[in-house]
Amino acid sequence: xxxxxxxxxxxxxxxxAIASLNCTYSDRGSQSFFWYRQYSGKSPELIMSIYxxxxxxxxxxxxxxxxASQYVSLLIRDSxxxxxxxxxxxxxxxxxxxxxxxxxxxxxxxxx
Amino acid sequence: xxxxxxxxxxxxxxRGQQVTLSCSPISGHRSVSWYQQTPGQGLQFLFEYFSETxxxxxxxxxxxxxxxxxxxxxxxxxxxxxxxxxxxxxxxxSLWGDTExxxxxxxxxxxx
Numbered sequence: 242x243x244x245x246x247x248x249x250x251x252x253x254x255x256x257x258a259i260a261s262l263n264c265t266y267s268d269r270g271s272q273s274f275f276w277y278r279q280y281s282g283k284s285p286e287l288i289m290s291i292y293x294x295x296x297x298x299x300x301x302x303x304x305x306x307x308x309a310s311q312y313v314s315l316l317i318r319d320s321x322x323x324x325x326x327x328x329x330x331x332x333x334x335x336x337x338x339x340x341x342x343x344x345x346x347x348x349x350x351x352x353x
Numbered sequence: 354x355x356x357x358x359x360x361x362x363x364x365x366x367x368r369g370q371q372v373t374l375s376c377s378p379i380s381g382h383r384s385v386s387w388y389q390q391t392p393g394q395g396l397q398f399l400f401e402y403f404s405e406t407x408x409x410x411x412x413x414x415x416x417x418x419x420x421x422x423x424x425x426x427x428x429x430x431x432x433x434x435x436x437x438x439x440x441x442x443x444x445x446x447s448l449w450g451d452t453e454x455x456x457x458x459x460x461x462x463x464x465x
Contacts, residue, residue, distance in 0.1 A: 260362045275453065284443055284456040285396070329396065339447045339454055340383045343396040 244268055245332050247344035249272065260317040262347050273333035274306055274313045279346065280326045289315060297314030320351045344351055355455035357446045365463045371432040376447030378431065379424050384408075386454060387419060390441040398446045402427050403449070407430040431462075439464045 254260045262276075273292050277285035291297045291304040291313065303316040312329045313332075317324055330344040360376040365414050366372050386409075387399040399412040402421035417427040431438055441461050445454040 270382045277456075284441075287453055290453050314381045324398060331396075338401050338403065339386050339409075339445070339452070340398050340401055340409045341386070341388075341396075341445070341454060342387075342398065 243301065244342050245330055245344035247328075247330050247347045249252075249345055250348040252347055253349050253350045254320050256320060256321050256322060258351075260351070262315040262319045262328050262330075262349065264313045264315075264344050266313070266330075266332050266342075268332070268334055268342075269311070270335045271309075271311075271332045272309075272335045274304070275331040275333075275341070276302075276304060276315045277329040277331060278324075278326045279329055281333055285329055294309055304324060317349075320349075322351050325349055325351045330350050355442055357387070357455055359442075359444050359457035359460050361460060362458060363463075365465060366434050368434055368436060368464055370434050371430060372434060372442075372462060373428055373430045374442055374462075376427045376429075376444030376446075376457060377383045378427070379455060380442075381448065382446040382455075383425050383449050384447040384452075384454075385421055385425065385449070386445045387427070387429050388443045388445065390443060390459075393437075396443070399429065434464045436464050438462065 276289040279285045289304040301318045305314045327346040329346045331341040384403045386401040401409040421427045441459045443459045444457045
């Protein structure tokens with residue numbers, strides 16, 4: 242079983258809709274959670290970080306964390322075609338320095 | 354503020370050769386991590402350096418090695434290259450401890 246799981250997609254949403262991306266993790270020592278966006282042929286770009294249970298909003302993006310359920314999600318409101326990319330969920334485990342464990346990524350397609 | 358700089362951007366090497374990749378972190382960042390990204394395995398952690406010391410190591414053979422200099426710049430080396438080493442190699446820079454990581458543009462290595 243992979244430590245960080247994501248649905249590979251593609252997740253297709255119409256322009257202007259809310260895109261919901263999900264991630265589950267297996268290590269209960271996980272303490273920091275990150276969402277990266279990766280365009281084809283480019284490197285990952287950090288878009289959100291979340292450290293405590295609840296919601297964290299930044300512009301059109303909202304990250305949600307539920308440590309009891311070992312679940313983290315990313316909501317993108319008013320999705321734009323430029324949001325079409327692969328979204329990577331990453332987790333840091335306590336006392337593991339800056340080592341990130343990544344999920345396989347979810348490919349999002351926003352259709353005009 | 355300059356981002357993470359990786360050189361070279363592209364490399365083509367022959368099986369059996371060795372290669373050295375370079376990473377200059379964001380100014381003031383002391384932690385540098387290296388990752389390998391392939392279509393089949395996704396993003397996998399190679400190692401992390403902090404203050405010139407390797408702090409964590411992923412599950413890769415000893416052919417993969419790295420080091421960090423006093424100015425926080427880091428290099429990774431792969432010896433006796435194999436076809437399966439063809440990948441995008443990414444460097445991530447963090448301020449210190451458990452903080453957000455920012456990726457460089459990556460080095461695309463092709464082994465023929």
